[in-house]
Amino acid sequence: MKYAFSALALALAATLPAACVNDVYGRGGLTWSSHPYHGWYNGFYGPFYDGYWGTDGYFWFRLDAAEQRYRRDKERHFRREAMRSNKRFKRFERTLRPPSKGTRMPKFPRNQTRRREN
Numbered sequence: 001m002k003y004a005f006s007a008l009a010l011a012l013a014a015t016l017p018a019a020c021v022n023d024v025y026g027r028g029g030l031t032w033s034s035h036p037y038h039g040w041y042n043g044f045y046g047p048f049y050d051g052y053w054g055t056d057g058y059f060w061f062r063l064d065a066a067e068q069r070y071r072r073d074k075e076r077h078f079r080r081e082a083m084r085s086n087k088r089f090k091r092f093e094r095t096l097r098p099p100s101k102g103t104r105m106p107k108f109p110r111n112q113t114r115r116r117e118n
Contacts, residue, residue, distance in 0.1 A: 035096035040089040044077040050097045053080065054107030065097070069104040 037052055039059065051061030051070065059078035060070040083089035099105060 038093040040079040040083050041092055042077050042088040052096050055109050056107045068102055
């Protein structure tokens with residue numbers, strides 16, 4: 001009986017490290033879930049590839065897929081609210097694309113409930 005319990009405990013312990021293989025950059029079996037976003041943009045940077053609203057309230061974006069780091073829009077060319085007084089701001093709706101291995105995503109809202117905004 002002791003031998004069977006010990007063998008079962010050992011087998012269970014051996015499977016636990018396998019659960020730790022998944023990570024953010026896809027070296028494990030992590031699957032990417034889409035992260036939709038929307039807002040208003042005045043075109044200052046030209047066309048942009050993708051982005052997200054950070055936990056700091058700023059919009060973080062990349063101009064193309066090759067960029068390994070998201071940029072913060074410090075000047076607020078991206079807005080969450082409509083800019084009715086400024087005709088240069090156009091509404092956009094997109095979905096964040098899976099980043100390549102090693103991409104830095106500062107202030108990314110991990111494991112947070114997203115609130116719906118109008």
